[in-house]
Amino acid sequence: MKQIKSLFLNLFVLIAISACKQNQTKETTPEFKVDFEKFTLDNGLQVILHVDRSDPVAAVALTAHVGSAREKEGRTGFAHLFEHLLFLESENLGKGGLDQMSARIGGSGANGSTNRDRTNYFQTVPKDALEKMIWAEADKLGFFINTVTEPVLAKEKQVVKNEKRQRVDNQPYGHNFAVINSNLYPEGHPYSWEVIGSLEDLQNATLEDVKEFFRRWYVPNNVTLTIAGDIDVEQTKAWVKKYFDEIPRGEAIPKLEKQPVTLKSSKRLFYEDNFARAPRLTMTWPGVPEYDKDSYALSVLTNYLSNGKKAPLNKVLINDEKLTDNVSFYQYNSELAGQLMLTVTAFNQTDLNAVASAIKDGLKDFELNGISEEDLNRIKAGQETDFYRGLSSVLGKGFQLAQYEIFTGDPGFINQDVKNILAVTPEDVMRVYNTYIKDKNFVATSFVPKGQKNLVLDNSQLATIKEEKIIEGAEETFDASIAATYEKTPSSFDRSIEPPYGPSPELNIPTVWKKDLDSGIKVYGIENNEVPLVQFEIQIAGGLLLENKNKVGVSNLLAELMTKGTKNKTTEELENAIESIGASIYSYATEENIIISGTTLSKHFDKTLELVTEILLEPRWDETEFELLKQSTISSIQRSKANPNSIASDEFSKLLYGNNNILAYNNNGTEASVNSIDIMDLKDYYNKNLSPQLANFHIVGAISEADVVNALSKIDANWQPKDITIPELALPLYPEKSTVYFYDVPGAKQSVIRFGYPALKATHKDYYPASVMNYRLGGGSFASQLTQELREGKGYTYGIRSRFNGTANKGEFVISSGVRSNVTYESAALVKEILENYGKNYNEKDLEVTKGFTIKSTARAFETLSAKLDMLSSISNYGLSDDYAKQREAIVKNMTVEDVKALIESYIKPNQMIYLIVGDAETQLDKLEALGFGKPVLLNESKENLE
Known part of the structure; x- marks a missing residue:
């Protein structure tokens, strides 16, 4: 897949189908329909159209009913490989294919995903580019395969293998799914291999x-x-x-029959994971296919058992035994079969036999007590809100319609789906528990850190996992510049002529209302009635900036504790109150803020704000919950020490800001700092630093200004202002010269890179122009030089990007990627060369592509509720005007090549840069001296750790 995991879309579907109109108070909501028109071309193409005029955009999705389940053993990974290939070239789109066109037309970024049963290709474009997209999708389907040559295939094999290394081989617990599926499903079952395929199969694939x-x-x-x-x-x-009719029908596609599985006995397997820092137990039972009659009750069951304070498994594993901070239980359902997966990542040095015993006790609790009508309705209320959230974009609606069409034969199955959900009873939930879990055989996997085999489940056998060895020069070479030669597929008209744009859509800027409350809270809102939903956040300035560097982690723990009960509600009572109205409320800390955010149905906004008011003004200060949070945070810190991406992020901050700047620290803190924090530290921070004068309230959705202000009246009247000053931090300067730093992770299959230096704050006049300048360098995905050179030209990486990342308090320029381990030096040298030549080579064509994308993409800039919420945040945090999008449009239109070159000269500094690499030092460290920046500094040995 290009940038998103297929699991995301599976989760989306679970959300999108989970509509219900029932909650504890038996309120009813008018039926919400997604109207559509469906027709079939003579060649068999199914077409579904849905009209939504809320924004001047159109979403186009092409979904093929082929995933890894249609592959052959020994030739796995083909469906996923084609997800990549179809973006590269087609006969009439030319080299660069849909990615190149997307950059010109202002698309949201052509993308795709693959799962076991289907592969899809999608993007959202301004409506004036709709004909272009239809032309392009037809070209991919009917006029593509001739463009795939040996060099093209060789290069894309490298990209896909890099993706596997990044997502699987170089990640903690990355091989867990492969072990489970190869043991849950019998040999030859189409779900017994992984969607991404094996490195060996990919390498052996012929043209x-x-x-x-x-x-x-x-x-x-x-x-x-x-x-x-x-x-x-x-x-x-x-x-x-016009564009699809003459593409010929293929051979008849046989319908795959359901292939549920049974286990003759339970299987226990273990693996010592090079990247894990905590033991993880996963128990997997055979389940049911997607849309099976029992899938609805199983969805409720897994939710009830593992979500919230009241959940039977949580009560034992988290509250009583204190073995973990999280229990995850969910269905992974597919077209032919399904599975039920229970995962517990335990605290450091925890014996997984104790975890298994606690799971058994939690399940016994459920057997004795079952689920009440009240809890059943509470779960359904949350499903209703999630349903509307899934429909808040035109692309989301398109996904849903295609999913129903492919797997049920009817896009209108949504109505039956809802009925099936509403029909679930407490008796159904107990029945499916007895049918699929109680005393049933399972696959148990124990993934433990290296050297901690003593923690695995008793009687476990060593899992079979193929580990790739790091060998210099092991990959085949190719020349990606060789143009494919082929005889073009005939057509009844000239398909090489790209369709024209339609009438240009007007930039639709939402109307913003503002209100200053007496307490000092500044309120920013946008009323939007497309779906009966509201999203909001209270943003309180401070966060890490107001912390003592000897006790880093206070604001993070405070934010987490705020939703663990209130003065008048225990943690469980607060969770039940939130969930019973289908709302969600989160509290978290960042480097610069503490934020309380939420989503709710508009009809429940008042009740939701009442709960937010309690959370903000009446904290519970529960000592037991505080100790659990400390343990959870320490466990998270320990696990991050083995994750190459986390290491790179933390080490880069230390190098960028230095020991004396609070921004050098991860706001989670360190093991030592979190251990030193007590609940009085949280109370002290709360009493001194949380003030309405530092608060912005952002809200978007189906609610009026008057209703919002009225709902905030209690907070406004009772939150006492305090005189607080956010400290002005001395920002670091560019390094005098570039230095290469290396953090050793022995055996790493990829090298994670973070190159960069301090840069512009978001409030600087050049911040937005510099971001525009960066588009063709590394901000434009497949339109950027970094991607074209390192991914498309060399096959070194799955993805690379550069960005200016600024706030009101800080700024940095960062290049980030994961590259194949045995080309670490080559990748770094190529990045350096691209940076050095960017200004020299920048031309009118670069500016034309940049302007085309930047200006046209504004048509979809504020489509979703989340995008509108981000707009309000930018206005309030950076002092932007309400029509800043139009002002930025004017900036881009007036930019010249000379303007861009001046920005490059000012803000791209390849010889004053931190070059950080996290990888395998034994094989990669010494070669990096050839970059010309002296001997690399090995951080594990020579740099004093901030802890």
């Missing part, structure tokens, strides 16, 4: 293998096209028929 796979599955009669947004239905139909 003919790949072409055969495409011709079999990527045919109109196995594809659904979904178009949603501000569209003219008749015109859209005409375009679809």
